[in-house]
Amino acid sequence: MSTLIKNGRIITSEQDYVADMYIESETITTIGKDLKAQADKIIDASGKYVIPGGIDVHTHMDLPFGGTSSSDDFETGTVAAAHGGTTCIVDFAVQSRGTTMRNALDTWLRKSEGKSVIDYGFHMILTELPDDWLPEMDALVKHEGVTSFKLFTAYPGVFMVDDATIYKAMKRTADNGGLICMHAENGGVIDLLVKRLLSEGKTGPNGHALSRPATAEQEATHRVIALSEMAGVPVYVVHVSSHKAMEQIREARDRGLPAYGETCPQYLFLAYEDYADGSFDGAKYICSPPIRERANQEFLWKALKADDLQAVSTDHCPFCMKEGFKGLPKQKELGIGDFSKIPNGLPGVENRLHLLYEGGVVKRGWSMNRFVQLVSTAPAKLMGLYPRKGTIAVGSDADIVVWDSKRPHTISAKTHFMRVDYNPYEQMTVSGSPAYVFSRGKLIFEGDKFLGKLGDGKFVRRGQYNLI
Ligand code: DUC
Ligand code: ZN
Ligand code: ZN
Secondary structure, three states: OEEEEEEEEEEOOOOEEEEEEEEEOOEEEEEEOOOOOOOOEEEEOOOOEEEEOEEEEEEOOOOEEOOEEOOOOOOHHHHHHHHOOEEEEEEEEEEOOOOOHHHHHHHHHHHHOOOOOOEEEEEEEEOOOOHHHHHHHHHHHHHHOOOEEEEEOOOOOOOEOOHHHHHHHHHHHHHHOOEEEEEOOOHHHHHHHHHHHHHOOOOOOHHHHHOOOHHHHHHHHHHHHHHHHHHOOOEEEOOOOOHHHHHHHHHHHHOOOOEEEEEOHHHHHOOHHHHOOOOHHHHHHOOOOOOOOHHHHHHHHHHHHHOOOOEEOOOEOOOOOOOOHHHOOOOHHHHOOOHHHOOOOEOOOOOHHHHHHHHHHHHHOOOHHHHHHHHHHHHHHHOOOOOOOOOOOOOOEOOEEEEEOOOOEEOOOOOOOOOOOOOOOOOOEEOOEEEEEEEOOEEEEEOOEEOOOOOOOOEOOOOOOOOO
């Protein structure tokens, strides 16, 4: 199978030029002006951008969490991702207490096998780390292409580990060449605040945000950066929600440390004020860290522009508002009368590029290069996928999005592909959307029409990070 994409405006994180692109089988083989090659399919991309497919390095498909499981699996979630121009995800395998990392990876490989329509990799979440397990970390990095480990300073009793365990994992990762990802909130203090709010009768969803103040995120962000500095390992702070946490990353970077941060669309577009009244509708917006006050948003937008934050991922972890949607069990409703039982997480994998293009390029005048850097190139580099993915170059995987800046899209649960009964950005109209999406050379979306095949997405063994 070969494809010729004619006259597109090719955008990488650094370049911007008009050319033709020839794709043979799974790979970009030629880029040049007026290519005359024969092809099975020819696409006229005049007036459109040709960008590397989006890479979302923070998703949770089919994650057992909060008494249920996230409602998208590797089938529905990756079809949705592709519809929005994301052609690779890095999801999280969970080493839960009492299981080995090997078992965890096998479980997640089974969950994804034969289902994904785009390529995917895994990080490994660690919930315990006896000394004799340390060699397993090395084996994951060396042999399995699982080159990043996530640890939590929150969710006591589930994911949270103590500082000594974090330091131990960091030290080992410094030696084996992996990357540390951190969920940074002070879980111990948050638990006390949760108990106090509930005892005062504050049981509505807004209690979730009240129990998780930005200072709890700031403190943990400061701490994990300090631990990483002691261990001599790069650290990637996931889902940075507040300017206070972002400033910890900026300060570390100003000192020359390899500290990185991602934020997510929910922290850029949604505001605490919109669910402050405590009505149960606010359960739609429950995720951790929580959605902050509206005034916080602009700090994050500026940080993305200034490279104080380096990537945008989604933390896609959807749960339905109502029992019974597509046969799914009770999810957000588990927390009626007790906000601490509302499963944490929001849908987003389908709309990340829509939203970032609108908020960044259209509304704030970012260059397309910066957009591509944040949604594709930086994630690819940090997560060891570059230059196979995250750029447009001869020899790279043909994960390509033909982006039409004049193809408006109204976001709605009625039309989205995600398996969840609401969309946090319901009725928002964005100016641009993908006209064509290719995954390793195969056209998998033409507009809103899915043309892909389940199982065509493959597990990607990632390499070592490139520091940016
Ligand atoms: N935060 C969420 O909102 N959901 C999944 C896990 C997490 O850290
Ligand atoms: Zn997290
Ligand atoms: Zn997450």
